[in-house]
Structure formats: structure tokens, C-alpha cells
Amino acid sequence: xxxxxxxxxxxxxxxxxxxxxxxxxxxxxxxxxxxxxxxxxxxxxxxxxxxxxxxxxxxxxxxxxxxxxxxxxxxxxxxxxxxxxxxxxxxxxxxxxxxxxxxxxxxxxxxxxxxxxxxxxxxx
Numbered sequence: 001x002x003x004x005x006x007x008x009x010x011x012x013x014x015x016x017x018x019x020x021x022x023x024x025x026x027x028x029x030x031x032x033x034x035x036x037x038x039x040x041x042x043x044x045x046x047x048x049x050x051x052x053x054x055x056x057x058x059x060x061x062x063x064x065x066x067x068x069x070x071x072x073x074x075x076x077x078x079x080x081x082x083x084x085x086x087x088x089x090x091x092x093x094x095x096x097x098x099x100x101x102x103x104x105x106x107x108x109x110x111x112x113x114x115x116x117x118x119x120x121x122x123x124x
Contacts, residue, residue: 025057025096030073033100041107044124045100048107049073051123057096074099080120084111 030049037045052075053059061070068078072093076085081102082093088105090098106116107124118124 023095025094027055027057030055030057030096030100033073033096036097037100037104038108041104044107044118045104048103048121048123049100052121057094057099072096072099074103075121076102081116084114084116 030053034042034046034049049055052070053073055073057073059071059073059075061075063069067080068082070077073096074093076082076093076099085093085098085102088102088111090102093099103121105111106120107118109117111117
């Protein structure tokens with residue numbers, strides 16, 4: 001019975017994750033998103049994204065140091081950036097256009113007063 005319940009829970013969770021990923025993003029989308037960043041921050045964003053995810057929009061790192069999983073090309077984790085990301089009007093950390101825009105704004109100092117800046121990325 002427990003195995004059946006666990007299997008049902010796993011399938012339900014997988015369905016939820018899939019719903020967030022209705023659009024299939026590619027590494028080309030990640031590169032295109034980086035190309036839209038202000039030239040002043042583009043090289044820095046590119047270096048962080050390359051290091052964090054190798055441009056893979058669906059990269060996921062499980063439980064990043066006890067702070068929850070990190071998601072997407074930018075590796076937005078649940079503890080530090082997740083709620084903040086959504087509070088800024090972004091919806092999907094797997095969407096490279098949203099994630100890269102969020103990272104660029106963080107690198108530009110837009111969220112410093114909220115405690116979000118370059119130091120929140122291990123590759124910065």
C-alpha cells in the first residue's frame with residue numbers, strides 16, 4: 001500500500017513539474033536570452049550561466065546546501081531566490097528569458113536592498 005501511495009504521489013508531482021514546463025526551452029533560448037542582456041552585464045551573465053548550468057534551461061541541482069533545489073539555467077534556489085523571483089513578477093525559473101532577466105537585474109544591483117545580489121550565485 002505504501003509503495004502504491006508513493007508511486008501515486010511521485011506521478012502527481014511529475015505532472016505538476018511538467019505543467020510548469022509546457023514550453024520546451026532549449027540552450028539556444030538561453031543564449032538568445034543572454035544576447036538581450038545589457039552589454040554591460042552580458043559577459044558576466046554568460047559566465048555565470050555557463051558555470052551554473054552549461055546553458056541548460058532544465059538543469060536542476062537537488063538540495064543545494066540545505067537551501068532546496070536550484071532550478072533552470074540560472075539555478076534559482078527555493079530558499080534565497082525562489083520567492084523573490086516570483087515576487088518580481090517572474091513565474092518559471094526554467095524559462096531562460098525570465099531567469100536570465102532576473103540574474104541580470106540582480107547583477108545590476110536592482111535587488112540589493114532585498115538581499116539578492118551577485119553573491120547568491122556560487123559561480124559569480
